[in-house]
């Protein structure tokens with residue numbers, strides 16, 4: 083197998099929404115296609131992917147550094163041991179040639195988009211979903227296509243009362259979700275507690291409701307919120323402070339008996355090792371949220387999970403940030419705790435296939451080959467445009 087061409091384009095995310103710190107109206111995502119000399123049903127085999135939501139398209143790094151490295155490599159040096167598939171590990175090594183270790187920033191998302199497209203390609207060659215390929219590749223003995231999923235959102239609405247928020251959560255309930263996540267930190271503590279109490283009435287119980295501060299609080303604010311929320315029995319308290327402030331997270335864990343969640347802004351195994359060592363993360367309780375679409379793809383992601391297990395944590399404590407098809411396949415393939423989804427927003431990337439149904443908080447991975455992008459029409463439109471540009 084030989085890679086003939088790799089193409090990439092930025093796609094703008096739809097919607098004008100904000101969390102406590104970031105407005106997403108200018109955000110973009112890189113869509114990538116890897117075109118090979120292999121034919122499937124008479125047409126050239128193409129691997130498709132994108133980097134995840136929230137960190138912008140990475141066109142510059144992909145075009146100026148990564149595509150030239152791959153196209154300069156000898157085709158045989160990129161194959162796996164069977165000689166039939168491309169090796170995601172060798173592809174990742176190749177696109178990171180001459181890059182210093184550490185300092186994982188935008189290049190982690192650039193690499194993700196390409197590495198993930200290789201998984202899509204290999205799974206299509208095997209005629210199987212990526213989740214099944216991941217499970218076999220990492221010798222998982224148990225594999226299920228049923229993934230636990232929660233509805234994330236819970237935004238701020240204009241006006242004094244909590245009607246918008248409760249209506250939003252009620253909508254998710256009606257769609258089959260049983261667990262929900264809402265934003266905090268965008269209003270005063272008193273207003274946020276009123277919002278949480280209103281949301282709890284619809285969610286049913288604290289164990290069905292997580293809250294996300296998107297890294298906004300200093301230690302005092304984080305502890306004030308922890309004290310105010312301590313009797314709610316929430317599912318988790320997410321990204322209280324700066325994602326790299328491990329000391330803050332560690333000190334907060336001494337003031338909050340419930341689960342803390344963090345990790346969506348860490349992009350490497352080494353960062354996750356440090357998080358596990360220094361941030362007070364508790365075994366069997368706290369939640370890790372790294373995203374394979376932001377952190378060099380599935381190869382590095384599997385290393386992160388292995389690292390966590392070496393340090394005594396369970397893979398069921400891992401709930402990747404992402405809210406899209408790639409995250410769903412990774413959760414199923416690696417047997418992680420579950421995934422999030424933002425119903426109706428972050429289109430065209432957000433959400434699962436057009437026919438996906440949520441039942442009792444569970445979504446099934448489709449049996450479509452690859453990630454199944456072909457069964458998500460608005461996303462597939464972007465890939466069709468990308469391929470037309472080639």
Ligand SMILES: [Mg+2]
Pocket residue numbers: 294296320321346403
């Ligand atoms: Mg978050």
